[in-house]
Amino acid sequence: GDSVTQMEGPVTLSEEAFLTINCTYTATGYPSLFWYVQYPGEGLQLLLKATKADDKGSNKGFEATYRKETTSFHLEKGSVQVSDSAVYFCAPSSGNQGGKLIFGQGTELSVKP
C-alpha cells in the first residue's frame, strides 16, 4: 500500500544551520506531495506542495523538489531560525484514492540559539 518514510527525529540544529529532512514515499498513480508543519499546541499548516514531477515547492525559505525517479521530496532550508522549531510532516496524496493524504510520524525539529 501507499506509505511515506521520514527521517526520525528529534533533529537538533543551531540557529543559521542548514536543514534537510528526508522524505521518501511509495504511491501508485501520480501523487501530489505536501509538507505540513505543526507548531506546539497547534494544528497542521501547509508549508509547501508540488503536484508533478520536477516541480519545486517553496515557502518561508523552505524548498522541496518532486523527484519521481527517486520517489523523494526532501525538505531543505538554508538557514534555520529558532522559530522554525516544530514537527514537520511529509504527506503524499494517495495516487489511487483521491485526495487521501498519507502521513508518517513526522520529524521534530529543535533549533537552539
Added chain:
Amino acid sequence: ETGVTQTPRHLVMGMTNKKSLKCEQHLGHNAMYWYKQSAKKPLELMFVYNFKEQTENNSVPSRFSPECPNSSHLFLHLHTLQPEDSALYLCASSQGTGGTDTQYFGPGTRLTVL
C-alpha cells in the same frame, strides 16, 4: 473568523459522558475531514465528507458519530469513550477530494478521557 475553526479547544470528559466537537470552515470548501492524532503515531484519517455525504469511514468505532449538516460545518459526537481515545482531534477541509486539493487544518481539540 477565517480558515478552519474548532471548538472547544480542550475537553475533559468521563467515560459515560456525551459530548460533541464542532468544526467550521470559512473557505467555501466542499470536503471536510476528521483526523485523530495520538502521541508517537501517524495521523489517522477517521471520516471524509464531500458535499455533505460521507465518503469514507476508516473503520472507526461507533462511539464516534460524525454529522455534516452542510459543507461548512462538521461535528463529531462522542459517547462512552475509552481512555485510549484521548488524543488531539483535527478537522480539515479542502475544495474537493482530488489528488491535488490542499487540505487546510483547524487548531484541533485536545480530548482527555478520564
